[in-house]
Amino acid sequence: MKTTYNKKPTLSSQDIRHYNWYIWRSVIALFVLVAIMFTLTIFDVFGQLPSFRDLENPKSNLASEVISSDKQVLGTYYVQNRSNVTYKELSPNVINALIATEDKRFYDHSGIDFGRSFTIFLHLLIGQKQGGSTITQQLAKNLFTEKSNNPFVRITQKLQEWITAVKLERHYTKQEILTMYLNKVDFGAYNTYGIKSAARTYFNTTPDKLTPDQAALLIGMVNGPGIYSPIRHPKNAINRRNLVLNRMAEQGSLSEGQAAELKQKPLGLDFHLNTHIDGPAPYFRSVLKKEVQKIFKEQNLNRPDGTPYDLDRDGLKIYTTIDATMQQYAEEAQLEYMKNLQVQFNDHWRGQNLAKSIHNFKFLVNQGMLKSDRYKQLKAQGLDDEDIKTNFNTPDTVNLFTWHGNIDTLMKPIDSIVYSKMLLRNALMSMDPTTGYVKAWVGGTNFEHFKYDQVKNGTRQVGSTAKPFTYAVAIDNGYSPCMKINNVPDTIRGYGDPWCPRSSPSETLPGFITLRQALAHSQNWVTAHVMSEVKPEPVVELIKKMGITSAVPPYPSICLGTFDASVFEMTAAYSVFANHGLWTEPTYILRIEDKNGNVLYTHTPKVVQAMNPQTAYVMTYMLKGVIEEGTGARLGYKYGLHNPIGGKTGTTQNNSDGWFIGITPQLVTGLWTGCEDRDIAFQSTRLGEGANSALPIFAIYMKKVYANPALGIKKTVDFDAPKNGVSIVLDCGQYTQQQQGTNEVDKKLDF
Incomplete structure (x- = not known):
């Protein structure tokens, strides 16, 4: 039987030319189509491309940073938690991980890697997702486009990204492109953007200190911050990190042995969730934000385009006087003592x-x-x-x-x-009396639950902390701290109803006592007698010069502190005693810069000569008496602070408010303790007095400050006497002899 086979048809040369023509025509048509689309893209037919100005100033929501005097970031204001870094602030590990994972030919192309770009383009045509954009293209996409799910729209966006990528490469160096990319990218974790925020959030460090495995973990999150989250999906994160380490080894930035060793390590997270209330000094930062907004409005400070600055988006840097270490000590002191004081408060109300x-x-x-x-x-x-x-x-x-x-x-x-x-509340402010610089600010007990700032916004009755104002007027009129007055009731008339303060029998010093003793032991009757001598009006005038802005009526009772003031005002007022009679406006903003480092605002504090330097110096001697022998004596016998310190305790009616303001030559610190409502208070003065409710926090704080030599606050420094000397006698033995001599002369003259 004969077998027949079908012969394959042969193509003639004419057929081959015919098919070649179709192929070339298709290629040419595709080339023309791409060229036309590129041309249309360049001429903004598919949407406006970024201008040169846009490339120079890419829009990005940058967090504004609050920076302490010792260069620590206290916190940020943001819509997106993003803070920029420079290339020099990036660890080489970050750069190596990024290039090895995202764009290994980054240094060899000019924005587009043509070896894979057209395969990506073809995948887009058939609706398939395909990665492989260069770092520059990814930056262009992140900066200037919102990704569409429509494949045809996505094709035009990809063209726009290519063109923008080329422009970026022409206008920026490779280092600048890497830095812009790392500042822009999303790292998940509740609004964390940029490598600086990511390093702080996941490892509590800075980008320049990231180790290879840490950098690999963060870079591994770039293409999937959700699925590769080390918090939500730790196994995925480890696998992704190890993949990045392998690629770093392939690129030669790690050896095979180093990569193998690093892959065995755990994630090693030191996770710090960053929110607006996290970090030190939350009350201060809350007040600061409103103050900065007020400054911008009053001084008409706007962006170059005339629109108002936005603290949550414009990446401003606010340099403050707060010392991060002293702030930490103040917050620790509050926590250490207040939890014990709350137990005392609860126990005496129990049942x-x-x-x-x-x-x-x-x-x-x-x-x-x-x-x-x-x-x-x-x-x-x-x-x-x-x-x-x-x-x-x-x-x-x-x-x-x-x-x-x-x-x-x-x-x-x-x-x-x-x-x-x-619940008891507490507030503290500490400042340098000579410069006015605020060093620590604790506005309340817990900002998450109680957002009202008690340092500047809250005013409470000041109690006996007002007594030094009356004594200062007396000293200015030539009274000596050694002058003796009989400690008996003294009714003052001529200001409405006759007024005479009460005095607890157990706390009243009998007989004749000096003015220094009267202030030291907070004696009401002697203070009222001094007020009757100097009159209320000069006292009010001095109080106003010392920065108290709340209403202070010219009545005798103000000598016992029946008016309200804030911790902010009272601390600044006491700084006058430590600063040779000069009131220096409390300063907490040094300057404000824009994201490019241009200075927008510099603060110049006001300075007022509130009292005579001699009077101020004599008052420091008076206030030392409070600590050496009076109501503040527990600073010495309980807390071991025997260095030059003055101060005054204060306790208001029904123990609603406890105060202590301590002064040293280098630091003045004011504290207040009480409940939210004045009707709720300690039932006994023993517990509610300022010496028990406020002074101990000062003591704990100052011991921490003195123990840190780097802060420069020294125990050995004493208050300076005025340059012109002191004519008022401070030696009570000498004062007594002078008085006796004067009396003898008077007797002879009378004879």
Whole structure:
């Protein structure tokens, strides 16, 4: 049987030329199409390309940084938590990891890697995703386009990115492109953008200190900050990190042995979630933000295009006087003592009916409910007051502040209001009396739960801390601290109703005592007698010169501190005593710079000669008496501070407020302690007095400060006498002899 085979058809030379023509025509058509699309893209048909000015100033939401006097970042204001770095601030490990993973031919191309770009283009045509953009293209995409899910729109965007990438390469160096990319990229973790924020968030370090494995982990997150998150998906993060380490070894930035060793390491996270309230000095930063916004408005400081600066987006740098170390010591001192003081407070109220024992208690709790976030949220949901009341009396899980950390507990929300009302609050400010520079600012006990700043915004009755103002007027009129006055009631008339202060029998020094003793032991009757001699008006005038802005009526009772003032004002006022009579405006902003380092604002503090230098010096001698023998003596016998320190305790009516203001030649520190509402207070002066509720925090703080020589606050420094000397006698033995001599002369003259 004969087998036949089908012969393959042969192509004639004419057929081959025919097919070649179709192929070339398709290639030419594709080339023309690409050329046309490029041309249309260049002429902004598919959307406007960034201009040269845009390339020079790419828009990016940059966090503004609050910087301490010792160059620490205290915190940031941001919409996106992003802070820029320069190339010099980047570890080589970061650069090597990025190039090895994202664009190994980065230094060899001019923005586009043509070896793979057209394969990406073809994949886009058929609707498939394909990675492989160069670092410069990724930067162009991140800076200037929002990625579309439509494949045809995405093709035009890719063309725009190519053209923009070429422009970027022409206008920036390779180092600048790498830096811009690393400053822009998203690292997940609750609004963390840029390598600087990422290094701080995941490893609590700076970009220049990132190790190879840390850099590999962060760079591994670039293409998938969610799926490669070391917090949510640690296994994915380790696998991705190890892949980056392998590629670094392939590129030669690590040896095979180094990569193998690093791949065995755990993630080694030191995770710090960055929010607006995290970090030191949150109360200060809250006040500072409003102050900066006020400065910009009052001085009409705007961006170059005339629009207002935005602290949350413009990457400003705010240089402050706060010392990060002293701020830490102040916050630690507050925590250390207040948790113990709260125990004292709770113990002495335990078992009592608060509604019966505390004036207006039900009203205060109701007001607390009306001001709470929970009430506002329920009201916004349309609930009426009866339903809201039911909600507040129904047990629920609530988050409470405690001095040992926040806790979630099941309780009635109305009981959480009572709990908050019975929490003690505290505020501290510390400043250099000569420069006015504020060194530490603790505006409250917990910013997350209690956002009201008590340093500058809060005013409370100042109590006996006002007494030195009256004595200062007397000293200025020639009185000596050694002058003796009989410590008996002295009724003052001529200012409305006759007025005579009370004095606790157990705390009253009998007989004739010196002015220094009277101030040291906070004696009301002698102070009232001095007020009757010098009159209220000069005292008010001095108080105003010393920076107290709240209302101070010219009545005799102001000698006992019946007016209100803030910790900010009182600390600055006491700095006059330590600064030769000069009141220097408290300064906490040094300067403000834009993202490029241009100075937008520099602060110049006001200076006022509030009192005679001699008077100021004599008052430091008077205030030393408070510490050496008076109400502040526990600074010495309990805390071992025997160096030159002056100060004054203060306790207001019903123990609502406890104050202590301490002065040294280099540092003045004011403290206040009390509850949110004045009707809630210690029931005994022994516990509620400033010597117990405020002074110990000063002592703990100062011991920490003195123990750190780098801060330059020395125990050996004493208050300087005036250049012209002191004519007022401070030696009470000499003063007594002079008085006796004067009396003998008077007797002879009388004879």
